[in-house]
Amino acid sequence: MNKIVFFGGKGGVGKTTCSASYAVFSAKSGLKTLLVSTDPAHSTSDIFEKKIKNEITNILPNLDAIEISGEKESKIYMDNVKISLKNVVSPVIVKEINKQIDAASISPGTEEAALFDKMIEIITEKNDEYDRIIFDTAPTGHTVRLLTLPELLGAWLDTLIKKRSKSVTLMSMANHHGQTDKKDIDNDEVIKILRKRYEKINKAKKIMMEDKLLSFIFVINAEKLPIDETVKAINILEKYNVLVDGIVVNKILPENMKDDFWKSKKEQEQKYLDIIMETFKGKKIFKLPLLQEDMKSNNIENIADKFSEFN
Amino acid sequence: MDNEKVKEFLNNFKLFFQGATDFNRKSQSLLMKESHNEMDDFILLCFGDILGIPIPTSYYSLELLPLIADDLDGWQRRMVSRLYIWGEKWGDFDLDA
Amino acid sequence: MNSLILVLSVIIIFIIAYATYGSYLCKTWGLDPKKQTPAHTMEDGVDYCPAKAPVLLGHHFASIAGAGPIVGPIQAAVFGWLPVMLWIVIGSIFVGGVHDMGALFASVRHDGKSLGEVIHSTMGDTGRKLFSWFAWLTLILVIAAFTAICAGLFVSTPAAGSTSILFIILAIAFGFFVYRKGAGLGVSTVVGVVLLFACIWLGMRFQFTAGFTKSTWVIILVAYITVASVAPVWILLQPRDYLNSFLLYAMIIGAVLGLVILHPTIEAKSFVAFNTGNMNYLFPMLFVTVACGAISGFHALVGSGTTSKQIDNEKDVKLIGYGSMLIEGVLATIAIITATYIATPELGELLSDGGPMNVFATGIGNFMQSFGIPFETGKVFTSLAISAFALTSLDTATRLGRFIFQELFDNRQSADEKANVLTNKYVSTVITAGLGGLLAVMGYAKVWPIFGSANQLLAALALLTLAAYLKKSGKSNKVAVIPTIFMFVVTFAALVLLIIQKSADFATNWILVIIAAILLVLAVVLARFGYKTLTETTEEKIKG
Secondary structure (H helix, E strand, O other), X not given: OXXXXXXXXXXXXXXXXXXXXXXXXXXXXXXXXXEEXXXXXXXXXXXXXXXXOOOOEXXXXXXXXXXXXXXXXXXXXXXXXHXXXXXXXXXXHHHHHHHHHHHHHOOOOHHHHHXXXXXXXXXXXXXXXXXXXXXXXXXXXXXXXXXXXXXXXHHHHHHHHHHHHHHHHHHHHHHOOOOOOHHHHHOOHHHHHHHHHXXXXXXXXXXXXXXXXXXXXXXXXXXXXXXXXXXXXHHHHHHOOOEEEEEEEEEEOOOOOOXXXXXXXXXXXXXXXXXXXXXXXXXXXXXXXXXXXXXXXXXXXXXXXXXXXXX | OOHHHHHHHHHXXXXXXXXXXXXXXXXXXXXXXXXXXXXXXXXXXHHHHHHOOOOOXXXXXXXXXXXXXXXXXXXXXXXXXXXXXXXXHHHHOOOOO | OEHHHHHHHHHHHHHHHHHXXXXXXXXXXXXXXXXXXXXXXXXXXXXXXXXXXXXXXXXXXXXXXXXXXXXXXXXXXXXOHHHHHHHHHXXXXXXXXXXXXXXHHHHHHOOOOOHHHHHHHHOOHHHHHHHHHHXXXXXXXXXXXXXXXXXXXXXXXXXXXXXXHHHHHHHHHHHHHXXXXXXXXXXXXXXXXXXXXXXXXXXXHOOOOOOOOHHHHHHHXXXXXXXXXXXXXXXXXXXXXXXXXXXXXXXXXXXXXXXXXXXXXXOOOOOOOOXXXXXXXXXXXXXXXXXXOOOOOHHHHHHHHHHHHHEOOOOHHHXXXXXXXXXXXXXXXXXXXXXXXXXXXXXXXXXXXXXXXHHHHHHHHHHHHOOOOOHHHHHHHHHHXXXXXXXXXXXXXXXXXXXXXXXXXOOOOOOOXXXXXXXXXXXXXXXXXXXXXXXXXXXXXXXXXXXXXXXXXXXXXXXXXXXXXXXXXXOOOHHHXXXXXXXXXXXXXXXXXXXXXXXXXXXXXXXXXXXHHHHHHHHHHHHHHHHHHHHOOOHHHHHO
């Protein structure tokens, strides 16, 4: 299994429980593990019965967790911008520009962008510290956007750096009778910021895509619709060179059902399980049972062990 | 005419001559103009949403705002008059004809 | 008559005009020294930035003066020097000066927008498109005229051609070593000036003669301006402008010193004939041939755009707008003197041999001889200087023409950048420069009057806009209306005459006839637009 593992799938299939138990499994097998929850409902805290905040918290031996939220991250980012603004221009002008910042903070992509930013920060900065980083992520669409972000941002940053460098060069040509000073470019604050972001995004890209340290696990239930959707999603991800490692079939009904309703349900499930085994041949397929009660810290280890059969 | 006036006239004549033959100024202002144009495009790529042009990366450009803020007003004014190249380019390049 | 007396009397007349008519204009237009100018209200350190009046006068003069005020008067000298002189003096005072000062004034009152922008914004979509087409055609004519003039000069004075090529190579090398490699400016300047004179020395020894016809030079020049106009400004523009300033210094000193020492007697006839043959009637041809020295529409577009943004105080508008036009009148007077101390028959020969620049170079060469510079050297030097300025005009016109062309053909409703090949930077440059070159092959004598007509039409439009603006602000506008009518009449008459004249040999002149016809149609349409603006003087029509 790869170093960075993303759990994906439609809402309600049990991504959080699966990623939590997988994290416990990793920790128990001796890997220093970080579980990152991006779920706004913060059910990770519920599972471990421990308040996890937006900073790294130790849960079990070898297992740390963090809950990040786009809303919080974007607020931190915006506040930082406002503070540094006040140190560059008069607070009176900042008042005017604040409108612009506030408008940005409610625009649709902002929280997602902030979340991605934080995810990239964790990937680039915690990569060396942990043996495995597990993301309980959002639906597939978001993931694809996250993976294409280095591409999009890289091109954008590249253009910006070029434009700014050209502008600085021309200005220094005009001011020093045409002589250019390379230092002017290196000392430029704008270029420094842009380069920093560029390096970060490239590092994330290298980790996620070039070194192939990223893998993806899909969580599905044995039903028709999720299978079709997952096939599509896998195709997309593999186009981006992301390895889809395994499929977790969650909420499998127990054997020997008694009444007719559940018996036919179980038969149907078996049919779909067969289809799943056929469709995702070659990938690791984990089956996790439907639990009688909510998963909590006392029963999580039982589930975690289910992963060992395949690793 | 008193001495002061002659002096002033001569000085003004000198300034005129300097202005008229200061060819370096022309190319210097062209370079500056090009430099500013690059920056105007730069700001457009970052803060186009101020003009109602959606910029998918606008979240990331916000951190540049403190460094750009000073020029934002002037930039908006310049962008408004840029629908046609009239005025702008004719002024930048003098025809010398 | 002695030429020195002529220059001095022109200067005295201009000083009187400046003090009387100039002040009268200030009063009727209501120039207000207490009113804040755009340079202050909109100061941004980029475009809007107040400048000292004398310095700004220098900048503005440098922008409006060039090869134009030299070529036009010399070319018109075929009518005799007196009518040309009268047109330069009367034109500068009552038409050109009003036009330039008015353009600057209107621009200052419109947030520093150039008059071109103001004209442009008062028109509807169709008018705007027509105006752009008109501007593009005018620029093509600039390219054609100056390419033809340079080609003519290089054939008649082959040393000027080779020297110019060496000069361009020198400029590129100079730019490379100074601006890219960081060689010190002081040392480089000394080396540059030495090499500059080495260029002339070398150019006089290696001359392109065999096989270098006018057409060959036109092709070389078109290729050069195509490349120069798409290259980044710092590669050629900056070093060339820097070196040009030395040429200009030397030429001015040589010309003035020579004029004073030699103070030649005017040999040419004061008046030749109303019709110099081939329907070349004094009216209207004189008034379109001498454009820049008496009135030029380009001044409204070029000067008013940047200068108005730097006016420190409204009272400076008189000095800078009116004053610089009068100085240009003096320059035109000096230009005509270089032609008139040569007797009329020889002048005709020199003109048909190498064109007006050849006459000017010969004249200044003679002036310089008076203080010991060999005639040939002086002539080649002057040729180099004046063609260097013409080349600057050429690539600027190509750049501007390309921008307008791209804008004209861009479908603003489509996002597909590749769909229209005409909006491509290189394609539009090649079309613009190529068409100019095609016209240039016809010879400058044929192109120049059409270029002059287009330029004067532009001036008429600018005057019309000024008249409309003055009327709107409740001021007397007859100082603008009378020149407007005059300029429209001149342009219409000239274009009609040119069409008739050139149609006689339609097979060779068809491009010229077509362009003149298009200009005539545009003139009618634009005059109608203008008339409408003048009569409906609502606030938003003017402000756009």
